[in-house]
Amino acid sequence: MHKCKLNVLSELKVGHTAIVSKLNLPAAVQYHLMHMGIMPEASVLALRRAPAGDPTVYAVDGIEIALRRETAQSILLHTPALLVKEAG
Amino acid sequence: MSCCTPPTIDLPITSRVAGEIRTVALVGPPNSGKTTLFNRLTGMRQKVANYPGVTVEQKIGHLGGIGRRDLAVIDLPGIYSFDSYSEDARVAVDVLKGNMPGTPVPDAVLLVLDSLHLTRQLMLAAPILSLGLPTLILLNMTDLMEQRGGSVDPLKLAQELGAPVAQISATKGRGLQAINVFLNRHSAVTPFQLPVIGNAASTRQWAVQVSSKTGYKAPLSAATSLKIDRILLHRIWGPLLFTLVVIGVFQAVFSIGQPMSDGFGVLLTTLGSHIRPWIPNALLQSLLIDGVWKGVQSVLVFLPQILLLFLFIGVLEDSGYLARAALIADRVMRSIGLNGKAFIPLLSAYACAVPAIMATRTIENKRDRFATILIAPFMTCSARLPIYMLIIAAFIPNRPVLGQFFGLRACVMLSLYLLGFLAALMTARLLKSSVLKSSVTPFILELPQYRWPTLGSLGLRLYDRARVFLYQAGTIILSVTIVIWVLGHLPMHGGTFPQLADSAIGKLGQWIEPAIQPLGFNWKIGIGLLTSVLARETIVGTLGTLYGADSATQSLTLQAAMRQDIHLGGAIALIVFFAFAMQCTSTMAVVRRETNSWKWPALQFAYMFVLAYAGAFVANQIISRFF
Numbered sequence: 057m058h059k060c061k062l063n064v065l066s067e068l069k070v071g072h073t074a075i076v077s078k079l080n081l082p083a084a085v086q087y088h089l090m091h092m093g094i095m096p097e098a099s100v101l102a103l104r105r106a107p108a109g110d111p112t113v114y115a116v117d118g119i120e121i122a123l124r125r126e127t128a129q130s131i132l133l134h135t136p137a138l139l140v141k142e143a144g
Numbered sequence: 145m146s147c148c149t150p151p152t153i154d155l156p157i158t159s160r161v162a163g164e165i166r167t168v169a170l171v172g173p174p175n176s177g178k179t180t181l182f183n184r185l186t187g188m189r190q191k192v193a194n195y196p197g198v199t200v201e202q203k204i205g206h207l208g209g210i211g212r213r214d215l216a217v218i219d220l221p222g223i224y225s226f227d228s229y230s231e232d233a234r235v236a237v238d239v240l241k242g243n244m245p246g247t248p249v250p251d252a253v254l255l256v257l258d259s260l261h262l263t264r265q266l267m268l269a270a271p272i273l274s275l276g277l278p279t280l281i282l283l284n285m286t287d288l289m290e291q292r293g294g295s296v297d298p299l300k301l302a303q304e305l306g307a308p309v310a311q312i313s314a315t316k317g318r319g320l321q322a323i324n325v326f327l328n329r330h331s332a333v334t335p336f337q338l339p340v341i342g343n344a345a346s347t348r349q350w351a352v353q354v355s356s357k358t359g360y361k362a363p364l365s366a367a368t369s370l371k372i373d374r375i376l377l378h379r380i381w382g383p384l385l386f387t388l389v390v391i392g393v394f395q396a397v398f399s400i401g402q403p404m405s406d407g408f409g410v411l412l413t414t415l416g417s418h419i420r421p422w423i424p425n426a427l428l429q430s431l432l433i434d435g436v437w438k439g440v441q442s443v444l445v446f447l448p449q450i451l452l453l454f455l456f457i458g459v460l461e462d463s464g465y466l467a468r469a470a471l472i473a474d475r476v477m478r479s480i481g482l483n484g485k486a487f488i489p490l491l492s493a494y495a496c497a498v499p500a501i502m503a504t505r506t507i508e509n510k511r512d513r514f515a516t517i518l519i520a521p522f523m524t525c526s527a528r529l530p531i532y533m534l535i536i537a538a539f540i541p542n543r544p545v546l547g548q549f550f551g552l553r554a555c556v557m558l559s560l561y562l563l564g565f566l567a568a569l570m571t572a573r574l575l576k577s578s579v580l581k582s583s584v585t586p587f588i589l590e591l592p593q594y595r596w597p598t599l600g601s602l603g604l605r606l607y608d609r610a611r612v613f614l615y616q617a618g619t620i621i622l623s624v625t626i627v628i629w630v631l632g633h634l635p636m637h638g639g640t641f642p643q644l645a646d647s648a649i650g651k652l653g654q655w656i657e658p659a660i661q662p663l664g665f666n667w668k669i670g671i672g673l674l675t676s677v678l679a680r681e682t683i684v685g686t687l688g689t690l691y692g693a694d695s696a697t698q699s700l701t702l703q704a705a706m707r708q709d710i711h712l713g714g715a716i717a718l719i720v721f722f723a724f725a726m727q728c729t730s731t732m733a734v735v736r737r738e739t740n741s742w743k744w745p746a747l748q749f750a751y752m753f754v755l756a757y758a759g760a761f762v763a764n765q766i767i768s769r770f771f
Contacts, residue, residue, distance in 0.1 A: 081586070085586050085588075087344050088224065088588060090348065091224035091344060092264070095345055096345060106472060107378065108472070110474070110475070111471060111474055111587055117263065118260065119261055119590055120369075120590065120591040121588065121589070121591070122587065122590075122591060123586070124478075124586065124587045127586040127588070
C-alpha cells in the first residue's frame with residue numbers, strides 16, 4: 057500500500073484500485089456510467105489495457121467496463137488515493 | 145439475403161377489464177437474459193447472443209411456452225434506466241410509458257434482473273415499480289449465482305420492493321411456474337414510491353440499502369473470464385490470435401466447406417438428371433431442368449459453405465469474444481472518427497447487413513449511427529459468398545501460400561473481405577470529416593463473461609439461415625430463372641425458338657453490353673448484374689440459367705462454362721464489383737426505415753455503384769494487361 061497524488065481514473069495503474077469521487081462528464085454520459093456502477097464512492101479496479109494501450113478495462117461492482125482515456129480522465133478519484141495492489 | 149421478418153401478432157386494443165392481464169412486457173438491463181426467457185416463454189426463436197444490445201426493438205409473442213397462448217408478451221431492448229441514452233433504450237421506455245403508437249401500455253411487467261450483479265441491477269427496479277403496473281421480479285441466472293457462492297433472500301426482497309420476487313434460470317428453464325402463478329392472480333397494486341426520482345446517485349444508494357437488507361451476497365466473479373482475457377487481450381497475443389481466428393475461418397470455409405459444397409452440387413445435378421425422364425414434354429424439360437433447376441441449383445450448392453461461416457460467426461458472438469474484438473479494434477475505429485462500439489454492428493454485417501443496420505440503434509450519437517449505417521453494406525455479407533465462391537473456384541488455382549494452412553483461394557477471399565472493409569473505413573473517414581462531423585462520443589462497453597455457446601443456440605442460427613436461404617432460392621431466384629428462361633425463348637420465328645443471343649434477353653443484354661465492356665463483362669454478366677439488384681446471390685442463379693439455356697454451354701458445369709466465356713480480368717472485375725456495389729433491396733428498405741428518408745439509401749446506392757464500377761474497371765485493366 058502506498059500513497060499517490062494522481063487523481064483521475066485514466067492515470068490509475070493496472071492492478072490498482074481506487075475510489076471514485078466525482079464524474080466531470082455530460083449529464084447523459086454521467087447517468088449511463090452511474091447506472092453501470094461507476095459513481096462516487098464506488099471502488100474501481102484498473103484491470104488491463106487493450107492491446108493498443110487504450111481503452112482500459114475497469115472492474116467495478118462485479119462487471120467489466122471498457123473506457124477510453126479521454127472519458128476516464130474526466131472521472132476524478134479521491135486524493136490522496138489509497139492504491140491497493142491486487143494480486144495478479 | 146434478407147432476414148426473416150418476425151411474425152406479426154395483433155395486440156388487443158379494446159379496453160380491458162380492470163385487473164385483467166392481456167399483454168405482459170419483459171424488461172431488464174442489457175444482457176440480463178430477457179431474450180432467452182422470451183424464447184422459453186413463447187417457444188419462439190429470437191436471436192440470443194452474448195453481448196449487450198442484441199434486442200434493439202420490441203418483439204411480440206404469445207405465452208405458449210407456459211400454456212397461456214391467450215396472453216401476448218413484449219420483449220423490450222435492455223435498459224439501465226429511464227434516461228434514454230440511445231435509440232433502442234428509447235423504444236423500451238416509450239412502450240412502458242404508453243408512448244409507442246400501436247402498442248398499448250402493458251398490463252403487467254416481468255422485470256428480469258441478473259442475480260450475479262443484483263445491487264446494480266436493482267437500480268432499474270425503482271423506475272419500473274414506480275410505473276404502478278403489476279410487476280413480477282425475476283432474479284435470473286440463479287444457477288450460476290449458486291455455483292459461485294452468492295445468495296439472496298427473495299422473501300425479504302419482495303417485502304422491501306412491495307412486489308413478488310421469483311428466482312429463475314432462463315437457460316435451464318427453472319422456476320418459471322412462478323410466472324403462471326403471478327399471471328393468474330388479479331390483485332390490485334400499490335404504486336411504488338421512488339426514493340428520489342431521476343437521480344442516479346440516490347437510486348444507487350437506495351439499491352445498496354435494499355440489497356444489504358435482503359442479505360445479498362454477491363457471487364465471486366468468474367476467474368475464468370479474467371484468465372482468458374489475460375491471453376485474448378494480451379498486447380501481442382491478442383491481435384495475433386484475432387488475425388489467426390479470421391484467417392482460420394476463411395481457410396476452413398474452403399478446406400472443409402468446398403468439398404461439402406461440391407458433394408452437394410453433384411447430388412443436386414444427379415437428382416436433376418433423374419427427374420428429367422419423368423417430365424413428358426421436351427419444352428417442359430428444358431424449362432424445368434435447363435432453366436429452373438440449373439439456376440436454382442447453382443445457388444443452392446453454396447448452402448454448406450454459408451452455414452459453416454454462420455457457425456463460426458455464431459461461436460464468436462455467443463462466447464462473448466465479439467466485445468473483446470471491439471476493444472481490440474477501437475484504435476482503428478478511432479482513427480476513422482468512429483466509436484469502437486460501431487464495430488459490433490459492423491462485425492455482424494459480415495452475416496447480413498439488415499440486422500446489422502438495426503443493431504446500430506445501440507450507438508448513442510446520431511451522426512455516428514448514420515455513418516455506421518452507410519458503411520455497413522460494404523462489409524462482406526453472406527449473400528456475396530455464392531458469386532465469390534463461383535469465380536474463385538473457377539478461376540483461381542488451388543495453390544498453397546503459407547504452407548498447407550493458408551491457400552491462394554482463401555487468400556483471394558480474404559483480400560475481398562479486406563477490400564470491403566477498407567472501402568468502409570475510407571467512406572466513414574470521408575463522412576465523419578464532412579457531412580456527419582461530430583464531437584467524439586465516449587466509448588463505454590460492458591465486457592460480458594465468457595460463456596460456452598450452446599448447441600441449441602448455434603443450431604437455431606443455422607436453421608434460421610438455411611430457411612431464409614432456401615426461401616430466397618424458392619421465391620426470388622426461382623421467379624427470376626423462369627422469367628429469364630421465357631425471355632430466352634422469345635420471340636419465336638415460324639414455330640422455332642431463337643438462338644439465345646437473338647432472344648429477347650439476349651437483345652436486352654447486348655443493349656447494355658457497351659456500358660459494361662470496359663469492365664471485361666459480356667452480356668450474360670450484364671443480365672446477372674440487373675437481376676442481382678434484387679439480391680446479390682441472384683446473379684449466380686441467373687448465370688446458371690443463361691449458360692444452361694445456351695446450347696453451346698449446356699453440357700458444361702457453370703464453372704467450366706464461365707471459364708470458357710470470360711477472361712481472368714473480367715472475372716476478377718466481377719468480384720471486385722460485388723465487393724463494392726449495393727445490390728440488395730432489403731438493405732435499402734431498412735436504411736430508408738432507420739434514417740427515415742429515401743435520400744440516404746439513394747445516395748448510398750449511387751456512391752457504391754460508382755465505386756463498384758471504378759473498382760471493376762481498374763481491376764480489369766490491370767489484370768488484362770499482366771495476365
